[in-house]
Amino acid sequence: MIPLSSTQTRLPVDRSPGKLHPRRISVGARVGLTVILVLAALPMLDVPIPILLPGQLSSSGSLLILSIGLVFAGVAISFDVVFGYTGLLSAGHALVFALGIYATNLLMHAGLGYFSAAALAIALSGLVNTALGAIALRVKAVAFTMVTLAFGEAFYILLLVDPAGIFGGEEGLPVAFEQIPDLLASARDVRWLYWLSLAFAVVAYLLAWMATRSRCGQVWQAIRENEDRVESLGLFSYSYKLVAYAFGGVIAAAGGAVYLLVARGANPSSASVHFSLALIVMVVLGGRGRIWGAAIGGLIYGILTLRLPELSTSGVLDGLPEWASRTVSEPLVVLGFLFILIVLFFPDGIVGLVDRANSRLRTMRPRSMNENTLILPPDEPIGVDEIRTKH
């Protein structure tokens, strides 16, 4: 070991699971708590945020957009467990999200109160999703992506065609208003709805944090790095992958139950392949294999998709010809470009950028880190290698 000088206060952090430095945990928990408190206090602030939000922070328009961003953050976290941690590139994660939306809504229409409908819907959606996962996981790599894509598409078409006449077809199904608790029902005061979304995101975060740091979570990451080796250690990787798939599914279904209230209805577009692919974008944008990376990715994606279209009418782009300002304010273009840049140059996503800035700050301290840069552990492995070569 290289001796550390006694004046050394910032120790290099070993981020490998199970060996978390105690100091790191407390810093992380402190930052996390601060973020949650600030987010929870947002509805009290009468601060206008130009361009990014439609009005003051406390206005219902702003809060609804933030709520959608928070729900997306939670769902992105659930997908990060499946894709970022376990390395399963599912192209059908929107299925279970939409299942959560529709099941909650249908149960509410059948006469259940919101919370009991949501609980039952989450359990049911989780079961269906786990059954589908059990089939899809029989194949690996690209074939797995294909099967999940096909399941997702089949469900989407089922919602559109609506053979039984219960899903509302292309129009979707408005939420059963009479079953929503009063606090959450008001269209003018959406603070409680916002807090519900925040609570969902926080719970998703905590559950994912605990799961990925458990023994099972370590096996997930091992499967991502080298599934054959996990098998050769005598672990049955199939069941671990199924647990990851089921776990992510339950959280996503819960996200669906919350989203139903935020969106005031169930719409088939939530089940589209497009949304499944958008989840991949969210997770990679933020930083795959890092929970808060996925959370940030989801939040950014949600806010940008909702706010960018307003850019063309805001007057910021007045100098540009019409087609150009329409293109610049097109969320798909901006997010797509951002996504490609991230994939090409910062494969660890926004989190990777922050990490890099952090470590640069640390190395800039005079003479303190020169020796220790040698023993800085490599960043948490993020390269996902589940699409193996064929030969």
Next chain:
Amino acid sequence: MTTLIVLTATSLGLAGLYFLLSSGLSLIFGLMDVLNVAHAAIFGLGGYAAWVVMDRFDLIDSLAARFAVATVVAVIFGCVLGYFVERTLIARNYGDHLTQILITLGLAFVMEGLIGGIFSYSPQSIAQPAWFTDVTVILGGRIPNSRILIFGISALVLVSLLFFMKKSKYGLIIRAGVENRRMVQALGIDVARSFTFVFVLGAALACLGGALGAVYFTGITPALGPNLLIFAFIVVIIGGLGSIGGTAIAAALVAFTQQIVNFYVSTGLGDIAVVGLLAAVLLLRPQGLLGRVASA
């Protein structure tokens, strides 16, 4: 009987489009292991390239001649686009399949958004030569000529592709590369060049498909390409990776299943039936009809 014949003709036209879209995808996937999520968006761009010519290029009076020009423009556009994308984005990441897939995913978003931003999301109808909408009576079935044209062009492409793959030196290299890429490299052949070639070929075929697709669907929307993506994947998997013949058979199989179930059972169920077909093939015969295992 007449209905069946019209249905057959419609299915064959659709099968032609599926084939044009999927054959490139299958070759790219088979040879390079790149799951090109942007392929259907390229198909859509080809359709819009043709639409722009038909809509703006009124120097040529005859619609038929203008359509011929539009098709050629779409194909050239596809070649340029394919070359540019492969060289600048895909080639930097040979050997890293996940990155390549993610890049094509980003590209798909950008392309769809660009189309929406430039041409708006509302559907654009395309001017067609009168001959296209005329019908030819075959065995009592009244079949629009455009269906016959699309099927004819796709069949021609199929035959030339098969000929190219079987008889030419480049075809041999590509077939060998699909079979065992490392061995080809070990023999001192620059596989990267055939990667570029296959990507350009795929993009050109997709754009040709897009131009014909604009005729088949009598117009075009930004969602047209992305909506076909899932069926293109299904055709590729059912046909077997890298197999031109398999892709052609699978395209016909998928198109027929879809049309017949949609017509005789219920609209929309045909799409679900096709997904069921995929699940069955994946679980029973993962290597597809003629081809290798997708995951091995």
